[in-house]
Amino acid sequence: MAYFSTRGESCVIASQAVLRGLAPDGGLYVPAMFPAFAPEQMADLYGKDYAGRAADVLKVYLEDYTSAEIEQAVRAAYSPERFDDPRITPLKKLDDATWIMELFHGPTLAFKDIALQLLPHLMKLAAVKNGEQREVSILVATSGDTGKAALEGFRDVEGTSCTVFYPMDGVSDVQKLQMVTTGGNNTHVIAVKGNFDDAQTGVKELFNSESFAKEMDARGKVLSSANSINFGRLVPQIVYYFSAYADLINARAIAPGDPVNFCVPTGNFGDILAGFYARNMGLPINKLICASNRNNVLTDFLNTGIYSTHRTFFRTLSPSMDILVSSNLERLLYEAADRDGALIRVWMNQLKECGSYSVGEQRRDWIGDVFWGDCADNKDTLLEIRKQFHENHYLMDPHTAVASHVLRQYRLQRNDPTLTIVLSTASPYKFAADVLRGVAGEDAVKDLDPFACSEELERITGMPMPKQVRELRDLPVRHTAVCERDAMGPAVISEFD
Numbered sequence: 001m002a003y004f005s006t007r008g009e010s011c012v013i014a015s016q017a018v019l020r021g022l023a024p025d026g027g028l029y030v031p032a033m034f035p036a037f038a039p040e041q042m043a044d045l046y047g048k049d050y051a052g053r054a055a056d057v058l059k060v061y062l063e064d065y066t067s068a069e070i071e072q073a074v075r076a077a078y079s080p081e082r083f084d085d086p087r088i089t090p091l092k093k094l095d096d097a098t099w100i101m102e103l104f105h106g107p108t109l110a111f112k113d114i115a116l117q118l119l120p121h122l123m124k125l126a127a128v129k130n131g132e133q134r135e136v137s138i139l140v141a142t143s144g145d146t147g148k149a150a151l152e153g154f155r156d157v158e159g160t161s162c163t164v165f166y167p168m169d170g171v172s173d174v175q176k177l178q179m180v181t182t183g184g185n186n187t188h189v190i191a192v193k194g195n196f197d198d199a200q201t202g203v204k205e206l207f208n209s210e211s212f213a214k215e216m217d218a219r220g221k222v223l224s225s226a227n228s229i230n231f232g233r234l235v236p237q238i239v240y241y242f243s244a245y246a247d248l249i250n251a252r253a254i255a256p257g258d259p260v261n262f263c264v265p266t267g268n269f270g271d272i273l274a275g276f277y278a279r280n281m282g283l284p285i286n287k288l289i290c291a292s293n294r295n296n297v298l299t300d301f302l303n304t305g306i307y308s309t310h311r312t313f314f315r316t317l318s319p320s321m322d323i324l325v326s327s328n329l330e331r332l333l334y335e336a337a338d339r340d341g342a343l344i345r346v347w348m349n350q351l352k353e354c355g356s357y358s359v360g361e362q363r364r365d366w367i368g369d370v371f372w373g374d375c376a377d378n379k380d381t382l383l384e385i386r387k388q389f390h391e392n393h394y395l396m397d398p399h400t401a402v403a404s405h406v407l408r409q410y411r412l413q414r415n416d417p418t419l420t421i422v423l424s425t426a427s428p429y430k431f432a433a434d435v436l437r438g439v440a441g442e443d444a445v446k447d448l449d450p451f452a453c454s455e456e457l458e459r460i461t462g463m464p465m466p467k468q469v470r471e472l473r474d475l476p477v478r479h480t481a482v483c484e485r486d487a488m489g490p491a492v493i494s495e496f497d
Ligand SMILES: *Cc1c(COP(=O)(O)O)cnc(C)c1O
Pocket: 110, 111, 112, 145, 228, 265, 266, 267, 268, 269, 270, 271, 272, 320, 321, 399, 425, 426
């Protein structure tokens, strides 16, 4: 199957889309069509494990990968050494109409592991298929979660390396510790003296620099990106929508063909977009509920059809959703615009030049048939964590709590009894202080460091602390490099020389 750029000026095959990440015209790669998943194919999934389901879904998209390659990749990615639950994305029942899908059982305790455990395998194969002899060197700028997930995904994957830049004073203590203690022979972590924007701008400059490409080439390396706009990160996320449906059938909570809703805590729009793709393939999804925090640019867009970045940026309790430009929305716009790349170019130019664009009422309504959006502030988030723990004995992280709160609003407004699956994107222990605050109040966290908060949370809730959090205190620091914001290129080179 071919992949088109959303801006209309590039067409490649699957492995090239994975290897390149972004299209040369600045657009995002989208599949030429959405392969329909027949009822028999759906029924085939019921009896399979997660890796088997993943292989079935991936095969219909990655046409220039062989079945054997895909089978091998998914077995390596979704193995018991990597995930602490054999079901990979286990479903938990909250009440008759509400289930939670836990996407945080991977090595870094956040949902990005599901895609970033698989992407390195797809990348490595893509390099071979396209005659790329050089080492594929991944560069990532991170505000926290993505960096660690990329490092764990690419760690010790032959033919690749992964270098992560993080803002020296811009990530949490736990996030920093998670990164600087990373093992593996091909991982590099560098602190940038600056904020996240400095790190991100620096990485973009490196991608655009011919002289840097030459220096890397001289060392037998070619640059690539593990950013969430890479189609290789999107396609693994389609899998768990199908898998959730299969699990609900097996649990006799639904019958084949019954509609379900998914409620998704959203930042860059990658996770929820994968749900839209699953729906286009025939999965019976009624509504996709888009949950935002106080940075509610998507809520406003879904309500008005106007996307505007003229707004204040807030730091919230759900930092992975603190985003004003949702890159993956471009893929939804492409469908809403009847795949008119020229129109996407106009909107994206307006966004760049004026900070906003409007898709018009008709297209807004078309999007609104599937998507519904609302938001939760910090107070709503803490209250939701408290409620879910005390009423349902379910411990949620702040991102998941945003979604859970928004689902309540949806039901109040729409009175829709359809069974709904809430996507849980992070372990509560990744944000132990705030979760403890939610469960036990402000006083409970007084004078506690992040480790003490985790221990207190375990004591109060009885929910076991993941070993990744427990180990963090004792792991040796392996990465201590620091660089000025205008010296990121030399910093990368000195890691390799
Ligand atoms: C990245 C992330 C999100 C947002 O996902 P998008 O695909 O960017 O919408 C939500 N929760 C957590 C914990 C994340 O790490």
